[in-house]
Amino acid sequence: MAINRKPKIPTNKSTKTLNVTLKKGENQERKFAEIKLSPTILNTITAQTFIKPLAGEIGLEEAVMVMNEKAEKVNNGDLSDLEATLTAQVVSLNSIFNAMANHAADNMGQYLNAAESYMRLALKAQAQCARTIEILAAIKTPPVVFAKQANIAHGHQQINNDPSYTHAGKSINSSNELLSEANHAPLDTGGTIETGRVNQELATVETFDRGKNASRQS
Secondary structure (H helix, E strand, C coil), X not given: CCCCCCCCCCCCCCCCCCCCCCCCCCCHHXXXXXXXXXXXXXXXXXXXXXXXXXXXXXXXXXXXXXXXHHHHHHHCXXXXXXXXXXXXXXXXXXXXXXXHHHHHHHHCCCCHHHHHHHHXXXXXXXXXXXXXXXXXXXXXXXXXXXXXXXCCCCCCCCCCCCCCECCCCCECCCCCCCCCCCCCCCCCCCCCCCCCHHHHHCCCCCCCCHHHHHHHHC
16 A cells, blocks of 8 residues: 655654653653553554554654544544544454455366365354454444342341241241140130049148138237
């Protein structure tokens, strides 16, 4: 790809130089560390290296400024650059698919291994093209997600200890077991309650005479 340019004006500025201005109170080592680990600067250097055979040298300082502007647009919600990139890549991937498919067709019948290799590359480009279209469609029209509403109580929840459960986890029937062996059985009030032997021994009690006891205390 040839790009016609105007004659360059001689300059001492290097395309690989990035000028850094320290503000008052900033630490120099800290500033250099932030620059060297900056995602925009690192990716700008990578892009600068790979684009050189296609478009020639790009000044690092200007390239970093452009990269920061693109990142700022995305941060502000403007995805037009991303959509344009994905759309262009769809066209490029489709071109790669057709080129590899034609190479496969040219080798078909004579050089089967070469035809198979070209066809594999064509199908890979086709799959990536389809994937890029899916991503682009998701950006343009985000899918709607329906979520069931969970019944969650807000704030603190009070848990009351149930006395019907012991520490061992055994359930204790809170009904009066003296009424019946079966749970919730009706109380039989028609029968006669007999006095047991223990009650017979305690049946005779001493008669308490309030007048005599009072005279003794006096």
